[in-house]
Amino acid sequence: MSAYAFNGMQIAHDEEGYLTDIAEWTPELAELIAKSENIALTPEHWEVVNFLRDYYEEYQIAPAVRILMKEMTKKYGKEKGDQKYLYGLFPYGPAKQACKIAGLPKPTGCV
């Protein structure tokens, strides 16, 4: 089992970097995970990360990218639900990579 070294603690993650215990997530830890993914979090990134966390809180699942696009469009407008925009923020997949940073499990339907 691998782990993120964070504030003197070891936060366990799976072989792909998703947190083992989602309760261990903090915004500071998100910064660290993002760094390991070569992403510097901007307010635009946080918008997506926070959206995913809210969605998970409400439905207990992480949405697939198609759902993310649809729901971001509904909430923030067409340009924010745009595939290119989202891939620009999270090059390895807006749902997949953003969920990792948000401390959530890998989205259902992602392989």
Next chain:
Amino acid sequence: MAERPKKTFLYLNRKAPYGTIYALESLEVVLIGAAFEQDVSLAFLDDGVFQIVEGQDASALGMKNFSKTYRALGDFEVRKLYVERESLAERGLSEADLMPIMWEDEDEDYAEKPSIRLVDRSEMTRLIGAADVVLSF
């Protein structure tokens, strides 16, 4: 890519939500399968009706309360949840005991519409017979 005719998929849910893995597995398969844009319906009968009862508390079981996830089905364009009336009645339940599960109609400014449809046993039999693919959990 050539447009292939859509098949109708019906997922039968007949078991109580906790105690076995069937209900959660069914839900996951539905969510994954929804990506293939087929015509998907869910049916709840026998103890399966308990899966969508409102106010579930799984905390004592050490399991995630996944009942909230049924409410996301509308986002995945799964909008037909058939519930057998007799199965509810035999368990002392009525439609009022079920979670409100809605889908949003984008063509009508995201108006919320109910996904749950109560059907009697004979109609359920007809639905099962009419589906191209039936997956039983």
